[in-house]
Amino acid sequence: MAALIAILKALRRAVLRDLRTFRSIKVNNFFIFVALLIWAAVSSGVEPVSAEPLIILLALVLLFPLSTDPLRKIPAWRLRLWPLTRWQRVGLRAAAAAVSPIVWIAAALLLTLTRPAIAFAFLVSAAAIHALVFSTGKLRAPKQFWIALRHIARPPGRLGSLILLNTRQMLTVLDTYLAIVLSVGATAYRFFTPHPDAAAFPIMAILVALTLSTYAQALFSLDRGPGVVRYRLLPLCGWQILLAKDAAFLGILFILVLPLSVPAGLTFGLAALAVGHHVSVFSYLPLQRWRFAGGRLLPAGIIQIVMGAVLAMAEQRVGLSIPWVIAAVDAVSIYAYGGYWDRAAPPRRHAPSRSSLS
C-alpha cells in the first residue's frame, strides 16, 4: 500500500506541474479577446451569447492535452521495473483516474453549476476525446504526425530549411490548431450557407490572425537553449533568422485566411509580428509543445490586438495600401530587432519540463 501511495503522490505532483504549463492561456491574445467579449456583454447587462461559441472551441482544443492518461507520465519501462504485484498495478490503474484534471474539473462543475447536464456533457466529451487519444496512441498517431511533418515541402533559397523548421514548430502549438478550427468553421459558413454575409469574412480572417498572434511574441521559445546556440553558430544575421520565422508565421496564416480575406488577415498578422519581435527577442517566454503560447499582456498583447484590428479594419475601407505600409513597418522591425538579437547575449538555458516522472 505504501508503494501505491508513494507513486500516486508523485503522479499528483507531476499532474499539478503539468497543469501549471496551461497558465500561459491567461496571457494568450485569444483568451483575452474572449474575456473582453464576456466583460463587455456582462457590463451591458446581457448574456455573453456571442462569446459562447469561442469558449466552446477553446474548451474543445484544451480537452485534448487535458485528456491524456495520467499514468503516461510514468515512463512505461519505469513502471515495468518497479516491483509491483498484479493487484497493485490494477489498483494503480484505477486510482490514477482520481488524479486526472478532467475528473477534478467535472467534479467542480457538478458542485458549482446548477445544471448537472453541463458537467455530464463535459465528462462525456472528455471520455470520447480520451478514447480517441488512446486509440490513436495505439495506432502510433504521434509517429504518423512526425512522418506527416516530413512531407511539408521545403521552401527554396538559403533560408528555406529555417522556414520549414519554424513551420513545423508552429504545428506543435495549440494556437495553430485553434486557428485551423476557426478557419475551417468560417470556410464552411462561407461555402455551405445559402446567403453568407460577405462583411463577416474579414472579421473571421482577423479572428484567425488574432488566434495566432500570441505566438508572434514567442518566436524563439520553442528553440530552447540548443536551437538558439545553433542560430548563433550559423553565419546568418539576426534579421535573416527573424525573416525566416516571420515567413513561416505568415505562410500558415496565409493558408488559413485564403478562403476568407487575405488582406485583412495578413494586415493583422504583420502588425502582430512587428509588435511581437520586441518580446520574442528580449524575453524568450517559456513555451511547451501542445500548449497555448503565452505572451506579455501589457503592452505587447493589447497593442497587437488593438493595432492589428484597427489596421485590418482600415484596410477594408482604404484598400491595399495598408498591408503594404504595415509590411514595410514589419521589415523595419525585422531589421532593428535582428540587430538587437545579434548584440544580445544568448538566454540562459530553459529549465527542462518536469511534468513527467523518469
Place this chain on the structure above:
Amino acid sequence: MIDCKHLTKRFGDSVAVDDVTFQVPGGVCVLLGHNGAGKSTLLRMMAGLLAPDEGEVRILNLDSTRKPLALRRQIGVVPEDLGLFDSLTVQEHLELCGPVYGLNRNEIRERTASLLGMLGIEKDRNTFLDRCSHGVRKKTAFAMALLHNPRVLLLDEPFEGIDPVSSIAIQNLLAAISQRGITVFFTSHILPVVSRLATDIIVIREGRVVLAAAVARISRPLDDLYFELAGAPATKDLTGDLPWLRSSPS
C-alpha cells in the same frame, strides 16, 4: 591559428575563466580539466557564443566579437548542448547548414552521404532528432561541424557517449584532417584518446591555465601529469561512507 589573450569570464561572484592566455599554432590541441574547471565556458567564448568580460579571442586572425560572421564561416563547432532542433531529421540538419554556408545542392548531397556513411548514421538519416539516441545526436552535430569544410574545429567533449567503433573512426578522421591543415581544438576527459591524438595539451584548474605544452615535450605519462595538475582521485575506502550498501536487503 588560435590566439587567446587574458580571457576572463565571471558569473556573478564566481570566476569561471580567469586571465587565460594561450596560442595554438595548428595540429590537435586538447583542453583538459575536471568538471567545472571552465573548459566549456572557454570553448563557448572561443566559438563566439559567449562574450568575454575581459581579453580577446582571435581565430585565423578574426576577432570573435568584432567579426562574428566571418569567423562563423571558417569554424566548425560541436557545442556542449549540440545545438540541434527536435523538429528536423538528421539529414535535414545537414540540408539546413549547406545552403547557409553557400554550398550547392550537389555538394550538400555528396558531403551528406559521405559524412553519414563515415559516422555510421545512414540508417538514421530520416529520423527526427528527438527520437535519436545521444550518440546519433552527437554524430549529427559533428557532421554539421564538418560539412562546410572549416579551417578550425572546436569540439566540446566529442567522444562522450560515442560507441567505441565510431570513436575510433572519429579519432582517425580528426588525425587525418589535422594532417590536411585543419586545426582541431577539443575538450575531453578520455585520457587514452588525448594521448593518441593530441599534439598540444592545455590543462585548466579553477579557470586558470596550469599547463600549456606540446605533447612531444612532455616526458611523463599523461595520466600522472593530469592527476598531479588537475587533482588526484580520492583513495580512501568510499564504501565506508555508505554502510547500508553492505547490509542484507530487507
